[in-house]
Amino acid sequence: MLEEEKKARPYKVVNPPHVHIGLDKNELMLKTFLLMSIIAYASVMVMGLQALFHILVALGTVLVVYNSVTAYQRWKGVKPTYDSPGSPLVAGMIVGLAMPLESPYLVTVVVAFMTMFVFKYIQGKYLDHKYLNPVATSKSIVLLALYGVATLNVFEGALQGGMLFHPHHYQHNMMGGFADMMGFFESAFVDTIPFFGIEISATQAHFFWQPHGWIGSGMGIVVLVVGSIAVYWLRYKWRIVVSTLGTMTILAIVAALVWQNGDISTADMITMRIAFHVFSGSILFMAFFMATEPQSTPMPEFSQFLFGVGLAVLTFVFQLNGFLGGSIIALVIMNMTTPLLDRIVIKKPYGHRVKSVVD
Amino acid sequence: MMKGPRKDHEHHFKEQGGFEVDISMKKESIDDEFTEVPPADEMMVFLSQHIGPEAEPLVKKGDGVKYGEKIAGKEEQDHMMVPVHSPVTGTVQQIKDMPHPISGEKGRVVIIKTEESKKCPFYEPLGPASKQALLDRVREAGVVGLGGASFPTHVKLSEKGIDHLIINAKESDPNLACDVRLMIERPKEMIDGIKIMGKILGTEDITFATRTKEGETPRFEKLLKKSDINIARIRPNYSVGSERLLVKEVLDKEVPSGRFPPYVGAVVHNVATALAVSRAMEGESLVSRGLTLYSKKTGGKNLWVRMGTPIEHILRYLGASPSDFERIALGSIMMGPTVPNTSYPVLKATSGLTAFTSSERYPYKKQLACIRCGYCNTVCPVDIYPQQLMMAAKKGDVKRLKELHIEDCIDCGLCSYVCPSYIKLTPHLRRGQAHVKGDAVEDL
Secondary structure, eight states: OOHHHHHSOBOOOOOSOOOOOSOOHHHHHHHHHHHHHHHHHHHHHHHOHHHHHHHHHHHHHHHHHHHHHHHHHHHTTOOOSOSSSHHHHHHHHHHHHTSBTTSOHHHHHHHHHIIIIIIIIIHHHHSSSOOSOHHHHHHHHHHHHHHHHHHTTTTHHHHHTOOSSOGGGGGSOSSTTHHHHHHHHHHHSOSEETTTTEEOOHHHHHHHOOOSSBGGGTTHHHHHHHHHHHHHHHOOOHHHHHHHHHHHHHHHHHHHHHSOOTTSOHHHHHHHHHHHHHHSHHHHHHHHHTTTOSTTSOOSHHHHHHHHHHHHHHHHHHHHTTOTTTHHHHHHHHHHHHHHHTTSSOOOOTTSSSOOOOO | OOOOOOTTSOSEEEOGGGOEEEOHHHHHHTTOOOEEOOOOSEEEEESOOSSSSOOOBOOOTTOEEOTTOEEEOOTTSOTTOOOEEOSSEEEEEEEEEEEOTTTOSEEEEEEEEEEEOOOOOSSOOOOSOOHHHHHHHHHHTTOBOTTTTOOBHHHHHTOSSOOEEEEEEOOOOTTOOHHHHHHHHOHHHHHHHHHHHHHHHTOOOEEEEEOOOTTSSHHHHHHHHHTTOEEEEOOSOSGGGSHHHHHHHHHOOOOOTTOOGGGGTEEEEEHHHHHHHHHHHTTOOSOEEEEEEEETTTEEEEEEEETTOBHHHHHHHTTOOGGGOSEEEESOTTTOOBOSBTTOBOOTTOOEEEEEOTTSOOTTSSOOOOOOOOHHHHHOTTOOOHHHHHHHHHHTOHHHHHHTTGGGOOOOOHHHHHOTTOOOHHHHHHHHHHHHHTOOOOOO
């Protein structure tokens, strides 16, 4: 070392940049959680305390897992995977909002536990990132397991009470008999919004007051507004949302035109189809808050559109076959295509959009 | 006090994807008139202050030197070599090796004991002259690009077939305000320099690219109009400061990958370089420059500093102690390195100094796991995929690095700046470039 350097005061040497935008992962999670809390509040208004208990059960389960694993990691001298409960809380809230209202609380606990322990901790530890959406995968596994149990007629009574998937949906013809199915739904929905006394149909209920289905779908319009704010404010992968909901809307219109019902006008059929295919919680809530989960979705822009289109088409196919909770399985299938989608349709960088003429 | 620009300019620069870059440091500096910092008792002049080979010393220990006198750079050296001059009148005390503040590699330094701080141009003013004579003077005066890259100006001015000269007055770095100050305080000299550049390049199509709004620099704008120089008002953002992107913005021409602006008939020069060219014609070697110093302790200051002045001397001159700070960044806070200690001097490329105290937490200290949010590729001004490149660089996957065009990274730092996991992607990308070139790959 030279004399000057010996005498000089040493400074910390770091690589640029020396400033940061200020929004970090924990803040991102906190803001997501706060936004989802608005949806949760709206859903509890519509669905009542049962919805609140599901949400609290899911949040409680993930917090127990988070605190237990963090304590274990500290005891072992390992750096905790999560330095704040932000990400676990978001996962817990998604589990809560993605459960059907009638599902037993035990199922919510199982899904929340699997989400946190298996698909967040274990998947994150052994793979370079999370390839599968933790909530969707946990729910799909439980759903498929229960489906197996249902086919064997074990716990039939519990299933009829509603878990993750409703075998009774199979009886509906989602093609030509769609209008009849919506009529059947009238019985599950309210015809008057409490407090306001406004009369609504099953179609309108999908938009404003839906006490049936995923908890996150209680007020479709609130999900749409809050989800849009989240996409803009927190810069979720908006292309996935737009392509999923856009494709579902197009498919709903096509279905309305293909399978008409003589008693109902085409416009009404279209509205009814859009209400059901787009505003069901398994679509709307999923499109904004599950399909945009960053780790399991593609990074290239055009691939995000492909992801959303694929997700919508698969979901639609499931719906037409009476498998109304199938959107999460569609999401897991699309998650599996992400490594491929990451490699195709890479946009051309600056300098490659023109031909370089050789001198 | 000389009138500054209007105060209603934006608080942030807006980047792709709507991400904002805070420019409060710039705002705090923009109204501060230039203050001349006197030379230190000992000046440390690096002989490599530009892109190209180090200048060979022409002096030895004990030699007396005059202000502006050439102390390094032999005629027969490479065309990319730029001479280095003494910033003071004094005596050479020593020539030795020292780690270079930018490259970190050993470089030669001439230590000069200051005996007289008076400034008197070393060369005779150059009157009407041929293009070649003008070009020779630019090189002889040691002029290099003062925007930060310090590319030899005479090399850029030697390009043939140039149709457009773009003057980059965008000053996109969020911590710098010295170029705008120069436009306010020295408009005539700058415009003289621009005209000389146009003359050397043989083009009358000159565009002055600025982010200032109409009326912010009235004297300067009036002189531009009088000189038939076009003004291009560039949207206020950080990334378009890159000359390749500026060409696209101004001329709507894309410079192909691996090529430079002359390939599309354009040359881009920094506005401060134009001033240096003008001063060179008056006989002044490039031994001093304007820079912006920012720290919470001193506020934003525009300073006129001689190259070779140790940073500690500047801090003391401003009434601050070097021990007040924990880290000091050279040039842009988005792209500039930090100096390892207070003895390091100002170079030709030093457009700014930003001193951080220990209470200003280094934001990237606590790196979290990547969540693949895609912020990095959304904000990237050249549309590459920094996160994917980082993963490929970690694996040393050259095929993938090439597929994703690692070579097109402009090192702007925006991907790191927006990363919610505080991941510094740029060093990974540099490693990726080294993998592709087959160079030694640095450890991180």
